[in-house]
Amino acid sequence: MTSEHPTPSRASQPSADSEGVRLQKVLSQAGVASRRAAEEMIVEGRIEVDGEVVTELGRRVDPATAVIHVDGDRVMVNENLTHLVLNKPRGILCTMSDDQGRPCIGDYLRERQGKLFHVGRLDQDTEGLLLITNDGELANRLMHPSYRVRKTYLADVLGPVPKGLGQRLRNGVELDDGPVKVDRFKLVDVNQNRALVEIVLHEGRKHIVRRLLKHVGLPVQRLVRTQIGEVRLTTERPGAIRPLNRQEISSLYRAVGL
DSSP states (O other): OTSSSOOOOOOOSSOTOOOOOOHHHHHHHHHHHOHHHHHHHHTOOEEEEEEEEEEEEOOEEEEOOOOOTTTTTEOOOOTTOOEEEEOOOOBSSSSSOTTTOOOOOOGGTTTTTOOESOOOOOOOOOEEEEESSSSSHHHHHHHGGGGOOOOOEEEEEOOOOOOTTTHHHHHOOOOOOOOOOSSSEEHHHEEEEEEEEEEEEEOOOOTTTHHHHHHHOEEEEEEEEEEEEEOOOOSOOOOOOEEEEHHHHHHHHEEEOO
């Protein structure tokens, strides 16, 4: 882990010098429901705070530290946490700064306040979806291989795609640093001696997609990551940044058991 990824910490109880905010107000401010609807959800036992089901309307919480789930899904109520998607352009270094002055993703985040860091990496020539956050615990889990978070790539490759390649990749092939399997392989388009293929895998090894396709005789000409878990690129142009919506944030927490 580099210095760009801080060690996460999280308190589970409201601070001693604060009485907190009523739970239904916190839920309303987070966009979950109106206060009246949130009160009904509390009474119905649909809300958990720090792992405990809450059914009393008088409960107060500290939004900066409380972990709240609605119907089992995590709801982000801490306004100090940031979750963004950057559509990284080709040719941009995946680092917050570069001592040689080369273009890097930090150039797109200069006007953002607070310490932000990227979740994993894309190599300089790879484009596409990059998660940006200051949520250390979420980032660390998303990058840990044990959580098997799937990433989707579109690759423009040279050469005809051999029949049966998808099954071969799902069964696994042996690379120099060990075996690798894909979760899904799809031939999207064919144009003369080039093809567009989609690969889904949960591997995070360096240059894994490029090395895998080169190993099976399909050198990559262009590579774009389009999705991580349930979060995907939509209409963002290269270099564009957007905040994740509540459903996307919840899906990431759910994927890593938070």
